[in-house]
Amino acid sequence: MTWSAFLVAHWADLWWRFGEHVALCACTLSAACLIALPLGVWLTRLPRTAGAVLGLCSVVQTVPSLALLGFLMVITGRIGWVPSVLALFLYALLPILRNTIVGLGTTPPPVRQAATALGMTADQVLWQVSLPLAMPVVFAGLRTAAVWTIGTATLCAFIGAGGLGVFINRGIETVDARMVLLGVVPAATLALVVDALFAWCGRRLTPPGGP
Amino acid sequence: MSDRAPEVAFAGVSLRYPNGVQALNDVTFSVPAGSICALMGGSGSGKTTLLKLVNRMERTSAGDVSLDGRPVDSSDPVMLRRSIGYVIQEGGLFPHWTAERNVGLVPRLLGCDQRTSDELVTSAMDLARIPRAEFGRRRPDQLSGGQRQRVAIARAIAARPRLLLLDEPFGALDPAIRAEMQDELRALVKRLGCTVILVTHDIAEAFAVADRIVLIDHGRLVQIGSPVEIALAPSDAVAAAFTAKQALELRLRHLRLADVAVNLPTCDGTSNTELSGERAVADALGAIARSGDERFTVLHQGRRLGPFHRRAVWDLLQRGTA
Ligand SMILES: Nc1ncnc2c1ncn2[C@@H]1O[C@H](COP(=O)(O)OP(=O)(O)OP(=O)(O)O)[C@@H](O)[C@H]1O
Ligand SMILES: [Mg+2]
Numbered sequence: 320m321t322w323s324a325f326l327v328a329h330w331a332d333l334w335w336r337f338g339e340h341v342a343l344c345a346c347t348l349s350a351a352c353l354i355a356l357p358l359g360v361w362l363t364r365l366p367r368t369a370g371a372v373l374g375l376c377s378v379v380q381t382v383p384s385l386a387l388l389g390f391l392m393v394i395t396g397r398i399g400w401v402p403s404v405l406a407l408f409l410y411a412l413l414p415i416l417r418n419t420i421v422g423l424g425t426t427p428p429p430v431r432q433a434a435t436a437l438g439m440t441a442d443q444v445l446w447q448v449s450l451p452l453a454m455p456v457v458f459a460g461l462r463t464a465a466v467w468t469i470g471t472a473t474l475c476a477f478i479g480a481g482g483l484g485v486f487i488n489r490g491i492e493t494v495d496a497r498m499v500l501l502g503v504v505p506a507a508t509l510a511l512v513v514d515a516l517f518a519w520c521g522r523r524l525t526p527p528g529g530p
Numbered sequence: 531m532s533d534r535a536p537e538v539a540f541a542g543v544s545l546r547y548p549n550g551v552q553a554l555n556d557v558t559f560s561v562p563a564g565s566i567c568a569l570m571g572g573s574g575s576g577k578t579t580l581l582k583l584v585n586r587m588e589r590t591s592a593g594d595v596s597l598d599g600r601p602v603d604s605s606d607p608v609m610l611r612r613s614i615g616y617v618i619q620e621g622g623l624f625p626h627w628t629a630e631r632n633v634g635l636v637p638r639l640l641g642c643d644q645r646t647s648d649e650l651v652t653s654a655m656d657l658a659r660i661p662r663a664e665f666g667r668r669r670p671d672q673l674s675g676g677q678r679q680r681v682a683i684a685r686a687i688a689a690r691p692r693l694l695l696l697d698e699p700f701g702a703l704d705p706a707i708r709a710e711m712q713d714e715l716r717a718l719v720k721r722l723g724c725t726v727i728l729v730t731h732d733i734a735e736a737f738a739v740a741d742r743i744v745l746i747d748h749g750r751l752v753q754i755g756s757p758v759e760i761a762l763a764p765s766d767a768v769a770a771a772f773t774a775k776q777a778l779e780l781r782l783r784h785l786r787l788a789d790v791a792v793n794l795p796t797c798d799g800t801s802n803t804e805l806s807g808e809r810a811v812a813d814a815l816g817a818i819a820r821s822g823d824e825r826f827t828v829l830h831q832g833r834r835l836g837p838f839h840r841r842a843v844w845d846l847l848q849r850g851t852a
Binding site for chain 2: 427429430432433434435436437438439440443448451452526527
């Protein structure tokens with residue numbers, strides 16, 4: 320079978336799996352952002368707790384992805400989306416959370432002091448000064464999380480969550496490199512596109528001048 | 531804040547930082563309403579800490595800071611800070627805001643409408659000699675160090691505070707601009723009617739700008755007095771050391787003949803050389819030398835003082851400067 324014939328044969332299936340993949344990653348990433356961004360902002364007021372939470376996230380990060388997927392499959396008693404989203408979510412938390420906390424901490428002390436000295440409240444300092452200045456670092460975290468989630472989501476096919484990983488598994492079983500590439504190439508492209516998209520958003524949201 | 535410049539009083543103020551550093555130790559003095567007070571002292575002597583007590587960035591461990599007799603601790607810190615102009619030591623402009631947005635900060639915080647705050651920004655930038663038309667839309671990284679300091683000053687005066695705390699506001703300026711800014715600052719605050727506490731390491735700056743100079747050393751008050759008193763009558767060795775290096779030059783430049791004459795012993799003989807007490811000492815000494823006369827008299831407030839001997843002036847000026 321030629322490449323083009325191969326593609327045509329799997330065209331519908333490819334889009335279906337691609338859609339599953341995007342949906343899986345979108346769910347995970349939005350959940351991670353919704354939790355990690357506010358949590359990171361809130362934790363900057365509790366430096367000790369912040370340390371503990373970051374430590375916990377790092378521990379999760381050290382667990383191999385397959386092991387985590389398997390583990391979550393066992394404790395949730397399900398296969399498919401539930402353990403997959405949960406595992407990817409746990410992985411995506413750390414970079415977003417850490418970069419939010421680190422980014423908010425990089426406000427130059429004189430700037431923070433001037434803000435307070437001129438009568439800004441703590442909330443005003445956070446929203447008008449620290450957060451805008453932290454944008455590049457926060458977005459770096461989002462990009463790491465996004466690229467990582469899109470790549471790792473291919474593993475979720477092992478526990479029946481679908482996505483582009485399905486082609487990879489099938490390719491491995493049938494020793495078909497083309498089938499593997501059918502999963503890998505769209506996943507890698509998606510990761511690059513999303514990364515570029517976040518980078519662009521980050522630049523748009525980052526105030527000029529920098530910290 | 532009230533529409534009057536406040537008197538600032540420190541009464542037995544001590545501050546010990548949580549890490550055990552005793553930054554201030556029983557400091558008592560006051561800054562009269564509408565006057566400019568220069569705060570001087572070595573690095574780490576507690577100058578910045580003293581300023582921070584005024585707007586409640588720090589709190590005293592003992593003693594009270596009050597504005598017009600009202601302890602600052604009884605005011606809401608945020609409202610208090612909005613009513614006080616502050617230039618922090620490092621400038622502290624917001625790097626992500628344009629100059630005009632930086633300057634408009636306090637008017638916005640105070641809830642001024644767009645038009646009022648716009649007017650305040652324009653006039654503050656004019657007063658600080660950093661015209662809005664040219665510099666307003668630039669961000670701090672597009673300004674020179676001196677221009678940034680002007681923006682910081684404009685930001686501090688934008689909401690027309692009646693109290694200004696300036697922590698080495700001219701630190702980054704070259705001597706020529708510095709001297710110009712000192713004159714401008716003095717003219718500016720006298721025009722606005724502000725009480726000012728200015729931290730400086732530069733004794734010449736203190737002489738040029740201040741009505742009174744406060745010397746502190748290791749958190750203790752060493753001496754408080756007018757520039758003339760500090761120059762001519764240092765209270766002790768520590769105070770003398772402050773002015774020692776430039777003492778002679780300062781005295782020559784900043785003292786008037788009358789300031790010196792009241793402390794001079796008269797001499798025998800007569801003199802035809804009569805000088806106005808308003809003349810600067812350096813200038814008067816030149817005139818005496820040119821007259822060829824060793825003796826001179828001083829005309830001060832309608833009275834004639836003297837005669838004095840030329841050498842007595844030098845003796846007095848050099849006392850304590852060796
Ligand atoms: N937040 C702080 N915590 C602990 N110690 C501090 C703090 N801020 C200042 N200090 C200490 O208090 C003392 C006085 O500091 P301060 O900043 O008031 O000095 P300064 O007179 O302004 O010095 P400089 O001329 O160098 O600016 C110093 O010994 C300093 O190390
Ligand atoms: Mg200081």
